[in-house]
Amino acid sequence: MARGRRRRQGGPGRWIAAAVALIVVVAAAVTAVTLLRGNDDDQSDTAGPANTTFKTEYAPYVYMTLANRPTLTQIAAKTGANALHLAFAITQGDSCSVAWDGTTAIDKYKAEIKEAVDKDIDVIVSTGGANGGDVAQACGDAETTQAQLQKLVDLGVRYLDFDVEGDEREADADANSVRAEAIAALQKKYSDLKVSFTLRAASPTAADQADGAVSTAPWVAAVDAGVTIDRVNLMTMNFGGDVAANDMAAATTAAANGLHQQVQTIQGVESAEAWSMIGITPMIGxxxxxxxTFSLDNAKTVTQFATKNGIGMLGYWAAGRDTQCGADVATQPVANCSGVDQDPYAFASVFKAVLG
Incomplete structure (x- = not known):
């Protein structure tokens, strides 16, 4: 007998039985994985990790620097929301330092945010937007961008949303890569950090047909960098075209159906999970x-659509607009009222039904 090697016991019959048992276990494991993931032929080459722990969120936007707004906990109570998008953390002037609306110190509302988090409100800090400075573009490299995003995490939140809109910004491959690399590094540091992208909705070509997001480039760059995506939020507003002018609810649901296909392709997930990764955010009024004009009847239709399909998030722009304008408001839209006849928080009372 060779030194250091134990003699095998039990003969070849025992080894054959063990091998058969092992084959059965492996086959069962492969079958289980196949059932969970679907056929590999259905997976996109760009498929990336998705967050598989979902809950339905009803998350109105809060314009943080709006004068005389209620506190975050008060807004959550008034709207019935279990989550809030805080808008917008953007860069200041020519620098790459983030601030609320580019003007207000990023830590000004830290105590208010903590109070909301302590009350189990899912606080989502949104960076970017149509008019704000984009941190990845302003900072120019992943390390500096990550340092600015760290300031948002330091507010005590674990959910960041990246609102990337506008033809030039969406097509900026360098900024998309920088942003993706910075987010990936943050997720390595914080395993519980959730990430979403907010993107423009394409204008429907028919009442039941739209392409989903105008551009998926920022989202795909993040997937390629290994970022785990919790949600893709579609801004179902300002569509342009006859469909939206005649029926904003039809335009919204058509765009959501288009995004559903995009999520399945890019994330490599099945239909139900794709719906749970989708957010819808109309601009009320x-x-x-x-x-x-997005009406209260439109809100009812969209809420029913979201509930039926198991959509992961329903929000709206914005909580501060969810009231009727006074007679002194001559032009629309404005930041503090909707432009339609309504009671205070009438849209909120419709949307919150998505929570069941």
């Missing part, structure tokens, strides 16, 4: 695009 008067939109920026002339002739487009």
């Amino acid at each position: 008067a939109n920026d695009t002339k002739g487009e």
